[in-house]
Amino acid sequence: MEYKIVEKINLGGSDRIFYRVVKEKQTFILVWDSDIQTYLKLQKYLFKRGIAVPEIHWSDEDANLLLIEDLGNDSIYELTKKRKNIILIYRAAIDELIKLQIDGYTDAPIDVHYDYEHMKWEQEYFKKYFLHQFCEIPKTRLKRLDDELELLAKELIKKIEPWRNFLMHGDYQSQNIYIKDKKAKIIDFQSARIGPLTYDITALLRDPYVNISKQVERKLIDYFLVSLKKRGIRFKKREFLHLYHLTALQRNMQVLGAFANLSLNKNKVHFKEYIPRAIELIQDVLKKSEFKELLNIVNSPEVCP
Numbered sequence: 554m555e556y557k558i559v560e561k562i563n564l565g566g567s568d569r570i571f572y573r574v575v576k577e578k579q580t581f582i583l584v585w586d587s588d589i590q591t592y593l594k595l596q597k598y599l600f601k602r603g604i605a606v607p608e609i610h611w612s613d614e615d616a617n618l619l620l621i622e623d624l625g626n627d628s629i630y631e632l633t634k635k636r637k638n639i640i641l642i643y644r645a646a647i648d649e650l651i652k653l654q655i656d657g658y659t660d661a662p663i664d665v666h667y668d669y670e671h672m673k674w675e676q677e678y679f680k681k682y683f684l685h686q687f688c689e690i691p692k693t694r695l696k697r698l699d700d701e702l703e704l705l706a707k708e709l710i711k712k713i714e715p716w717r718n719f720l721m722h723g724d725y726q727s728q729n730i731y732i733k734d735k736k737a738k739i740i741d742f743q744s745a746r747i748g749p750l751t752y753d754i755t756a757l758l759r760d761p762y763v764n765i766s767k768q769v770e771r772k773l774i775d776y777f778l779v780s781l782k783k784r785g786i787r788f789k790k791r792e793f794l795h796l797y798h799l800t801a802l803q804r805n806m807q808v809l810g811a812f813a814n815l816s817l818n819k820n821k822v823h824f825k826e827y828i829p830r831a832i833e834l835i836q837d838v839l840k841k842s843e844f845k846e847l848l849n850i851v852n853s854p855e856v857c858p
Contacts (some may be wrong), residue, residue, distance in 0.1 A: 554574045554578070554588075555576070555757060556574040556575065556581070556583065556620075557574060557575050557576070558572050558573075558574050558583075559572075559573040559575050559580065559834050560572070560573050560760060561576060562582070562790040564587055565728055565729070565741060566811060566815045566821060566824065567741065567818075568587065569584060569585060569586045570584070571583070571585075571586040572727075573623060574620075574662040574747050576763070578687055578773075580623040580625050580651075581610060581620050581621065581625050582607070582621050582622070582624075583618065583619070583620055583624070584617060584618065584619040584620075584621060585617055585618055586617055586618075587616045588674075588743065589612065589614055589618075590614065591743050592619065593609070593612060593619075593795070594615070594662050594703060595662065595663075595708060595743060595745060596609055596742075597609075598657075598660075598661065599657055599739075599742065600655055602656050603652065603656065603737045603847070604648050604649070604653050604656065604657050604739065605652075605736060605737060606705075606738065606739055607621040607622040607624060607738065607740065608621065608622040608743060609621050609622075609692075610622070614745060616791070619743050624731040624733050624738050624740070625731065625733055626729060627635070627731055627733065627805060628728055628729075628730065628731050628732075629636065629646060629727035629730045629731075629732065629763070630726075630727035630728045630762050630763060631730075632732060633727060633763045638767065639769060640769065640772060640773070642732060643757070643758075643765075643769075643773050643811065644776055645735065645736055645737040645778050646725075646730045646737045646757060647754070647776055648737065648759070649737040649739060650722070650725060650728075650737075650753055650754065650757065650760065651777075651780050651781065651784060652754065653656070653720055653722060653739065653756070654719040654720055654721070654750060655719065655720075655784055655786075657720035658718065658747070659790060660721050661711055661720050661745075663720070663745055663746055665720055665746040665747070665819055666717075666746055666747045666748065667713075667717070667723075667746050667747065667748030668710075669706055669707075669710050669751060671746075672705075672706040672709060672803060673706055674701075675803060675806060675807035675810070676702045676705075676706065676803075676806060677808055678806075678808035678810035678811070678814075679807060679809055679810040680695050680698065680810075681810065682810045682811075682813040682814040682817070682818075683806075683809040683810045683812070683813040684850065685814035685828070686813060686814075686817060687816075687817060688771055688855040688856050689753070689855060690850065690853070690855050692858075694850075695850075697794060697845055697850075698847055698850060700846075701844045701845075701846050701847050703849070704843075704844075705799065705802065706802065706803075708799060709799050709800065709803060710789055712795070712796045712799065713748075713749035713751070713796065713800075714770055716749045716750045716751065716788075716796070717747070717748060717749050718747060719747070719748065719749065719750050720745060720747065720748075720749065720756075721745060721746050721749065721752050721753055722739065722742055722744075722745055722753050722756075723742075723744040723745055723746060723748075723752070723753075723756075724741055724744060724753075725753035725756045725757050726756050726757060726760045726762060727740040727757075727760050727762045728762055729741045730757075748783070749796075749800065750786070750799050751796050751797065751800040752795070752800055752804060754777055754797070754847030755800045755801040755804050756804055758770050758774065759804065759834050761805065761812075761827045761830040761834060762827055762829035762830075763807060764830060768810060774793075774794075774797070778793060786823070798838045798841075798842075799838075801834065801838055802835060802839065802842070802844075805831050805834045805835050808830050808831050809832070809835070809843050811824075811827065812824040812827055812828050812831065813822045813828070814827065827842070831858065832851065832856060835851055836851055836852065841850060
């Protein structure tokens with residue numbers, strides 16, 4: 554019996570192609586991926602380590618095709634719309650994140666790091682696509698940001714030093730985490746790199762796709778810190794929060810660059826709807842920071858008409 558296509562699935566900003574298919578009443582996800590080798594290498598490693606990634610049923614590297622486990626439709630993004638059991642859902646995501654960060658680090662088949670060069674790339678991405686192309690702010694005006702962005706990168710490099718050797722998903726947000734059988738399962742892990750503990754938790758809790766309350770965010774930060782402590786990793790909360798907010802600022806600048814690039818240049822215009830929330834998340838950090846020039850730009854009429 555052949556596999557029958559049920560529907561095409563539109564997932565995120567990637568160029569990969571996804572179909573839900575059925576065979577003998579069981580559904581699977583058929584994936585076309587131009588970089589199938591990276592996916593296979595990381596999936597096999599993570600699966601062996603007990604990290605909850607989709608199971609692979611077969612693959613054809615010559616055709617760039619994979620048949621993987623169907624996780625259903627209950628992403629955290631969809632579940633948060635129902636506003637039920639939010640804390641429990643996010644706790645499940647944090648539990649799996651900590652496994653990924655700690656258990657997934659040892660012998661990870663990855664040689665890329667979240668380093669100064671990558672931070673500067675994220676900042677330039679934000680300037681080029683969001684501030685210049687999307688908001689139409691002249692490059693001459695954007696030059697004023699150079700000193701503050703350099704300061705942010707150097708401060709982050711300094712602060713993450715004790716916490717930089719963990720496996721980092723790189724896009725651990727609500728659309729990349731599914732709940733199946735009451736447990737979190739992770740997709741879109743191909744861009745993983747070695748990096749700091751704070752990046753993925755900020756991607757999860759400072760996520761422009763959803764709007765969790767500050768009260769819920771605080772409870773989940775506490776849960777994250779307690780869970781880390783159980784694994785022998787201790788943060789002073791004040792130090793953690795300072796690094797958390799710096800990382801959130803850096804992360805959501807990159808996100809705004811991505812939303813702008815995808816909507817303007819990749820014909821994925823639905824990403825525009827998430828831009829206002831991403832701006833709010835950046836403003837929230839900047840108004841309590843030393844980055845006054847960046848705050849002025851983000852508060853300007855071009856960015857917030």
